[in-house]
Amino acid sequence: MTAVGSYFKIGPARLFVHAAVLLIVIVWLIPTLGIFVSALRDKDQIVVSGWWTSFVGSTQTVAVRLGTADQQQQEGAAYVISGNVLEGQTGRSVKAFGNRVQQPAAFKAGETADLGDGETLQINGDGSYRYMKNAAFSPDERPRRIYASVSAPPEFTMQNYKTVLTGEGIGQSFINSLTVTIPATIIPILIAAFAAYALSWMEFPGRGLLIALVVGLIVVPLQMSLIPLLRLYNEIGTMLGQPSKTYPGIWMAHTAFGMPLAIYLLRAYIAGLPKEIIESARVDGASDFEIFVRIVLPLSFPALASFAIFQFLWVWNDLLVAMVFLGTDKDHLVLTGSLNALLGSRGGNWEILTASAFVTIIVPLLVFFGLQRYLVRGLLAGSVKGG
Amino acid sequence: MLSQIVSALAVVVVAVFACSAYFYFSNKILDLALPVKDGDIRAASRNLNRRALVRPWLFVGPALFLLIVYLVYPVVATFILSFYDRAGEQFVGVANYKWALGDREFRQSIFNNILWLAVVPAACTFFGLVIAVMTDRIWWGNIAKSIVFMPMAISFVGASVIWKFIYEYRGGNDVQIGLLNAIVQTFGGTPEVWISVPFWNNFFLMVILIWIQTGFAMVILSAALRGIPEETIEAAVIDGANGWQIFWRIMVPQVWGSIAVVWTTITILVLKVFDIVLTMTNGQWQSMVLANLMFNWLFRGGGDSGRSAVIAIIIMLAVTPIMVWNVRRANRELKGH
Numbered sequence: 001m002t003a004v005g006s007y008f009k010i011g012p013a014r015l016f017v018h019a020a021v022l023l024i025v026i027v028w029l030i031p032t033l034g035i036f037v038s039a040l041r042d043k044d045q046i047v048v049s050g051w052w053t054s055f056v057g058s059t060q061t062v063a064v065r066l067g068t069a070d071q072q073q074q075e076g077a078a079y080v081i082s083g084n085v086l087e088g089q090t091g092r093s094v095k096a097f098g099n100r101v102q103q104p105a106a107f108k109a110g111e112t113a114d115l116g117d118g119e120t121l122q123i124n125g126d127g128s129y130r131y132m133k134n135a136a137f138s139p140d141e142r143p144r145r146i147y148a149s150v151s152a153p154p155e156f157t158m159q160n161y162k163t164v165l166t167g168e169g170i171g172q173s174f175i176n177s178l179t180v181t182i183p184a185t186i187i188p189i190l191i192a193a194f195a196a197y198a199l200s201w202m203e204f205p206g207r208g209l210l211i212a213l214v215v216g217l218i219v220v221p222l223q224m225s226l227i228p229l230l231r232l233y234n235e236i237g238t239m240l241g242q243p244s245k246t247y248p249g250i251w252m253a254h255t256a257f258g259m260p261l262a263i264y265l266l267r268a269y270i271a272g273l274p275k276e277i278i279e280s281a282r283v284d285g286a287s288d289f290e291i292f293v294r295i296v297l298p299l300s301f302p303a304l305a306s307f308a309i310f311q312f313l314w315v316w317n318d319l320l321v322a323m324v325f326l327g328t329d330k331d332h333l334v335l336t337g338s339l340n341a342l343l344g345s346r347g348g349n350w351e352i353l354t355a356s357a358f359v360t361i362i363v364p365l366l367v368f369f370g371l372q373r374y375l376v377r378g379l380l381a382g383s384v385k386g387g
Numbered sequence: 388m389l390s391q392i393v394s395a396l397a398v399v400v401v402a403v404f405a406c407s408a409y410f411y412f413s414n415k416i417l418d419l420a421l422p423v424k425d426g427d428i429r430a431a432s433r434n435l436n437r438r439a440l441v442r443p444w445l446f447v448g449p450a451l452f453l454l455i456v457y458l459v460y461p462v463v464a465t466f467i468l469s470f471y472d473r474a475g476e477q478f479v480g481v482a483n484y485k486w487a488l489g490d491r492e493f494r495q496s497i498f499n500n501i502l503w504l505a506v507v508p509a510a511c512t513f514f515g516l517v518i519a520v521m522t523d524r525i526w527w528g529n530i531a532k533s534i535v536f537m538p539m540a541i542s543f544v545g546a547s548v549i550w551k552f553i554y555e556y557r558g559g560n561d562v563q564i565g566l567l568n569a570i571v572q573t574f575g576g577t578p579e580v581w582i583s584v585p586f587w588n589n590f591f592l593m594v595i596l597i598w599i600q601t602g603f604a605m606v607i608l609s610a611a612l613r614g615i616p617e618e619t620i621e622a623a624v625i626d627g628a629n630g631w632q633i634f635w636r637i638m639v640p641q642v643w644g645s646i647a648v649v650w651t652t653i654t655i656l657v658l659k660v661f662d663i664v665l666t667m668t669n670g671q672w673q674s675m676v677l678a679n680l681m682f683n684w685l686f687r688g689g690g691d692s693g694r695s696a697v698i699a700i701i702i703m704l705a706v707t708p709i710m711v712w713n714v715r716r717a718n719r720e721l722k723g724h
Contacts, residue, residue: 013630017521024518025531028538031549031598034566038552050564172391179395183402190406195450204443208721210451215717217458219710221659223681223699225457227692228464230685231475232456247398256457259450288442289414317542319662320682336544340666343548350552350564357548361541368540372533379603380610 032361035354040156043351059095059151061104066121066129066144069137078132085148086127097123097148104147123148160355168346169330170356173338177316177360179247180326180334184254184315185308191255192262193270193304197292199263200271201278211267217260226324229253233325245327253325254318258311265310268381269303270296306378309371313364335360406449413445462703469696473689483697493698495673496680500705502589503596503660503676508653510597512646515604519612520634522605532609536602543599543662550595551667556580585673592674595663600656604649611645612638651709658702677702 038051048060067081074080086092098106099115107113109125118134123146131144165171198204199211237244273296281291297304319336326332333341339356346352368375421434421441444451472479487493518535522528538546555565556578563569568578582588615638623637639646661678668674670683681698684691 014524017524021518021521021525021528021531024521025534028535028598028601030566031553032537032541034552035549047564049562050566050569052566052569175391175395179398182399186403187406190403190410191449191453194410194446198443198446202439202443202446204440207443210447211721212714212718213454213459216710216714217454219655219706219713220458220462221655221678221699221702221706223659223661223678224465224703225461226681226685227468227696227699228461229457231464231692248402251402252453253457256453259453260458263450287414287418287438288446289410292446313540317540317545319542319544319665324685336542336662339542339544339548340662343544343551343666350555353548354552357545361545364540364542365537368537369533372536376536376606379606 035357038350039160039354039358040158041160041351042155042157043160043349045152045155046350046354054156055154059149061147061149063101063145063147066131066146068143069139069141072137074136075132078134079136081131081137083129084127085123085129085146086150089127091153092127092150093125094123094127095125095149095151097121097146099144099146101147105149121146160351161359164352164355164359168342168352168356169333169338170335170359172330173333173335174359176332177335177363180250180254180322181312181315183247183251184258185312187251188255188258188262188311189304189308192259192266192307193297193300194292195263196266196270197288197296199267200273201291201296202288214260214263214267218264220260222257222320225253225257230324245325245332247326247332250321250325253321254311254315257321258314262307262311265307265378265381266300266303270300273299302374302377303381305371305374306376306381309367309375310378312367316364409449410445413448414442417441417445465696465699465703468692469700471693471696473691473693475692479693483693486694487697487701492675492680496675496677496698497701499589499674499676500658503593503657504654506590507593507596507600507657508650510593511600511604511653512608512649514597514601515649516608516639516642516646518601519605519609520638523609523612532602532605535605538599539602541599543595543660544666546595546599547663547666550591550598551582554581554591582668582674583672588668588672588674592663592667595667596657596660600653604653607645607649608642611642615641651712655706655709658705 034051037054038046041051041054045054045060064085066085067083069081071083072079072081085094085097094109096105096108097113098104099113099121100106107123109123112120112122114120120132121129122132123129165174199207199214233244233249277295277299278291281295286294317336318334319340322334322337326334328337328341339353339360342353342356417438421438423431423434423438468475469483470478470480518532522531522535525531541549553566554568555563556568557563557565563572563578565578567581572578581591584591619637619641620633623633628636659678660676661682664670664674664676664679665682670676670679677698681695681702684695684698
């Protein structure tokens, strides 16, 4: 506990802090929670009630037709049609009912409603009803239409996931995303680590200039690269008689775009390794390649891991680079791309959108929560030092 | 599906292997070409020197190649292209720049970008700092931090879907399934199609980026706050300073450097923001920003490389001061080593 901490432990300020943080956490969590819950709901329920009501069950207004005249039975002077409006549905109950669409909940369940013309209707909570008339129901009459508010218990389903994984191309995109992401995470680490080692421990002319270049390039907006690279790719593609939008093409692009930050972060770490280890290895006759592979690489594991997470998240979540360098055809479309396409084509189908969104964010979230410690370490290595 | 997984795995292995092979064999060849073991000592020491001359470039070579081809060359090429016509063949002087100045959509984008730049970095830094200060004081602070940090892992497209659902609007007497409209309705307001309200829709889009980036600011600033010497704060407490004074007069000045880093990083991010606008509005209802305008011109009607190059140059100009500042800071740091 720091001194700052102990200061805040005094007085009512402490209670306020707890309440404020709780509020923030809720605000930050709710948006994501919304899609997680919705993706598990029945698609008809998503559109009739807010997802936040799904835990307590939903209430829907349904139209039902009562039985026909041939079901009527005489009871004394009255004729009765009886049955159940929830026929074949389990777990549901009737809260209220009505005979006009404007007032679908005019009467409470169990109440006897006077429908005029000597007709009365009683619907109980379990759905059973008694429809009475003081004269016989005529066979010519159409069965009567009434409205009921039916409450359903919380219901969850995996159907939406099945639909998007098989029908909407999300499964295919998932594989595409992995194909893009894995090499685009590993290759830049290797290349950047070698460069970072050279920039930290090898003497050569132009080293200072190179470091300045790397730092400067960190901020170059990606947009700058699009037009010239697109032309370059097209030219090379024509030259080789190959399509210009290929997986190796996007791996190179992601590798290059992640490079400045990778070298910067890894250099900060590798330069900080103890001088004695590297120098004594040199004295023992180890070449720089051996020193790098046998000593520096194993020692740099924390920095490599933190950059790997960064690059993984960045590549997995990227849309722009994939759209430009990989294209939007079915065989190449990455997850973010297909989610974006679904937003355009299935904008109102929230069961599709929420389930797809969940599929796209589950992998980064798992990586994130599994390796958060390394991610934070990597962030701090680059940003706080000397700040 | 299975065959695709297998072939994907195969390319992955080949790609990674090829990359490792480069480093292994290039170093091997260098060692074989310039032997130091046998022969006379003079030749050996000469070879050793030559090795030392070549080897660094084997190490930085691939990185340097990628940096130059993918980042340095494009900056120059884009600049040159900005003076050419839509196909990039005819020199047109500053015509594209003139077009930009006169174009309504371009001015709208500049205005919106300035709005984004004014709000998002400030909001993220402010919330990040406040949350960092508060979560450092409580026992469940780390859990709270994880939750605030979590959106960092979510793609901008995913985040857009998440927030589009919150802003969802239902017409007529339908039940509102969007959280925002449901809340508005509960408090007696009228539901709106939030993302199509000109001017204000910018803010609804900004909220998404703030939601994503506050966690980043929080992590950096939280680490900086921990670096404040305890004595300073103890002294202030003894002198009778209240929490507010401690925060503004002691904590904020001490973490000023980190605040600058966070602010800068998010500023760069805002200039590049593309996915959110594309997925939420695609620039409709006056929500266009430079990055999206550039993308549009890149592909609109067969593409206009001149005009999109101009827009890219404008974005580049905006980050240049930050770039210079970054390099200077890094140089200072290196000399201090």
